[in-house]
Amino acid sequence: MLYTLSHSPTQCDLPALLRLTAQGDALLLLQDGVLAGLTGSASLDLLLNAPISLFALQDDLDARGLAGHISHKIAVIGYTHFVELTEKHRSQMAW
Numbered sequence: 001m002l003y004t005l006s007h008s009p010t011q012c013d014l015p016a017l018l019r020l021t022a023q024g025d026a027l028l029l030l031q032d033g034v035l036a037g038l039t040g041s042a043s044l045d046l047l048l049n050a051p052i053s054l055f056a057l058q059d060d061l062d063a064r065g066l067a068g069h070i071s072h073k074i075a076v077i078g079y080t081h082f083v084e085l086t087e088k089h090r091s092q093m094a095w
Contacts, residue, residue, distance in 0.1 A: 001025045002089030003052075005033035009043035017095045018050045026085055029056040029074070033095075034066060037074045044071055057082060 003017060005027060014036060021027070027047070029037050034056050036043040047054055054074040061067045061076065070076060077085075086092065 001091040001093060002085050003027045003093050003095055005029050005036060005095045006031040007095070008032040009036040009041070012095060014043055014046055018046055018052075020093070021050050021052045023051040025051075026053040026055060026089055028077075028082065028085060029054070030060050032064075034060045034064060034070065037070045038066065039069055039071050048073060055081070055085065 001022075003021065003025065005012070005014075005017065011032070027050070035041070036047060037054065037056050038044060048071075055077050056070055056074050058067070058076050058078050061070055067076075
């Protein structure tokens with residue numbers, strides 16, 4: 001399953017989202033959701049302990065001036081790869 005997080009981790013229940021995930025799932029951080037992937041954040045620790053692949057949308061990082069602050073353990077992707085993720089994961093859930 002592909003999960004998309006578009007809200008700041010301070011404005012959503014990130015632990016509840018991560019409890020839904022399973023091995024082989026993917027999480028794409030977009031819009032304010034990219035804040036969850038900032039180096040040194042508590043939410044990043046939660047993400048890295050989940051058995052999922054992590055991605056962040058480059059345009060949203062750039063729009064917030066955060067491109068240099070995202071964890072190197074999160075794959076930064078563009079819209080083309082976003083489309084590929086949606087094709088790979090037929091089931092999707094927006095959070």
